[in-house]
Amino acid sequence: MPTIRNIVILTGAGISAESGIDTFRSEGGLWERHRVEDVATPEAFARDPDLVLRFYDMRRAAIQTKQPNAAHRALARLDAAWPGDLLIVTQNVDDLHERGGARRVLHMHGEHLNAWCTACDARSPWTAPLLHRPPCPACGTSALRPDIVWFGEMPYRMDEIHAALRQADLFVSIGTSGAVYPAAGFVRGARDLGIPTLELNLEHSKGSAWFDETRLGPATEVVPAWVDQMLASV
Ligand code: OAD
Ligand code: ZN
Numbered sequence: 010m011p012t013i014r015n016i017v018i019l020t021g022a023g024i025s026a027e028s029g030i031d032t033f034r035s036e037g038g039l040w041e042r043h044r045v046e047d048v049a050t051p052e053a054f055a056r057d058p059d060l061v062l063r064f065y066d067m068r069r070a071a072i073q074t075k076q077p078n079a080a081h082r083a084l085a086r087l088d089a090a091w092p093g094d095l096l097i098v099t100q101n102v103d104d105l106h107e108r109g110g111a112r113r114v115l116h117m118h119g120e121h122l123n124a125w126c127t128a129c130d131a132r133s134p135w136t137a138p139l140l141h142r143p144p145c146p147a148c149g150t151s152a153l154r155p156d157i158v159w160f161g162e163m164p165y166r167m168d169e170i171h172a173a174l175r176q177a178d179l180f181v182s183i184g185t186s187g188a189v190y191p192a193a194g195f196v197r198g199a200r201d202l203g204i205p206t207l208e209l210n211l212e213h214s215k216g217s218a219w220f221d222e223t224r225l226g227p228a229t230e231v232v233p234a235w236v237d238q239m240l241a242s243v
Contacts, residue, residue, distance in 0.1 A: 013205075013242075014093030017170075017177040018084065019195055021100045023184020023211055024228045028075045030103055034186050050160050059140065065155040066138040069121040072103040073136060080183070080232035081109030087236045088112050092243060096173045100185060100192050102157055117164040117192065123156035132156055164191060174198055181235075183209045184228050187216035196220060209235060 022032035033040045047053050048064040088095050088111050097106055097114045102121045106114045119125075124135035124145075131147035135156075142151040158164050174180065180199035187193040196219040199206050208220040209231045217223050224231050 013178040013239075015173075015177045016087075016091065016093065016095045016179045016181065017173050017195075017199075018095070018097045019100070019180070019182045019185060019192060020084075020097060020106070021183070021185025021192070023186075024080050024232070025075070025078075025101055025103055025105050026184065026211075027080070027227060027229050028078045028103075028105055030072060030075055030105075032186075034188060045160055049157075051162065054154065054159070062138075062140045062155075065121065065157065066140050068102075069136070069155075070138075072105075072121055075103070075105065077105040077109030078229050080228035081105045081111070083233040083236040085110030085112075087239060090240055090243065093178070094173075094176065098170050098173070098192075098195075100189070115166050115169060117158070117166055117170065119155070119157040119165065121155070121157070124153040125156040126150065126153055128152040167191065170195075171198070174204070175202060177202075177204050180204050180206045181209065182206070182214075182216075182220070183232060185210070185214060187214040207235075 026032050032038045043064065048061050054061045084097060097111050099106055099114060099116055100118045102119055104122055122134060122136060123132050124139060125132050126145035126147060128150035129145060129148035131145060133146045139153050143153060144151050145153055174195065180196065182196060193216055196206050196216050200219060206220045208214065208217060208223040210225060211227060212225060213223065
């Protein structure tokens with residue numbers, strides 16, 4: 010195997026599932042209980058802002074009661090000890106990677122614990138509800154929305170992600186169903202660049218066939234085991 014220095018890790022809802030945060034597409038998942046078109050599009054926000062704000066207020070409150078699990082902590086352990094570059098690109102809008110101790114985390118779908126002002130464009134750390142239309146800390150206007158990338162909107166930090174992939178020696182995908190682009194396309198991008206690809210997931214994802222290797226199991230088991238293997242190679 011060629012020497013691995015730089016690692017890009019993509020994570021999805023599956024890594025936070027054992028922390029008690031709902032995934033989107035599993036049985037009983039969030040998108041079974043809520044219609045995407047009602048709560049996760051700019052059109053929904055324009056049509057019924059109270060419904061959308063209430064949905065995200067509940068989710069924002071919920072994640073603050075959850076704790077990082079062994080998979081988040083294992084990635085932080087790898088981050089601390091790995092001699093090359095390690096970047097975690099997450100589709101998750103929770104902060105469990107950070108609370109688990111990871112250093113470089115890029116939230117391509119936004120973050121529950123940020124509010125985004127549609128008047129002045131400022132982003133502010135936010136833990137409270139938004140339903141009562143609090144003023145923006147930067148400009149005072151009551152025009153805050155969740156800093157979440159809704160369907161039809163452009164994911165964040167794509168240039169940085171592509172740049173990191175071009176420098177990567179290994180691409181690892183953890184706990185994502187491969188249903189949402191552009192994240193679902195990273196594996197094919199990595200393959201085109203000749204980078205080895207590994208998937209860690211509870212079950213086969215839509216993109217499993219694209220990976221060089223897939224290891225199935227709960228994140229709290231397969232992720233620490235993979236991290237131990239990587240660290241043993243250092
Ligand atoms: P999904 O809910 O689509 O997929 C979660 C994946 O995690 C599935 O493949 C499960 O099999 C797997 N999984 C479940 N429990 C697991 C466990 N304990 N250990 C390991 N894997 C487990 O979530 P994402 O792929 O993250 O976007 O969804 C992508 C995007 O779609 C989300 O970021 C969200 C959603 O719409 C926005 O809200 C912008
Ligand atoms: Zn503002």
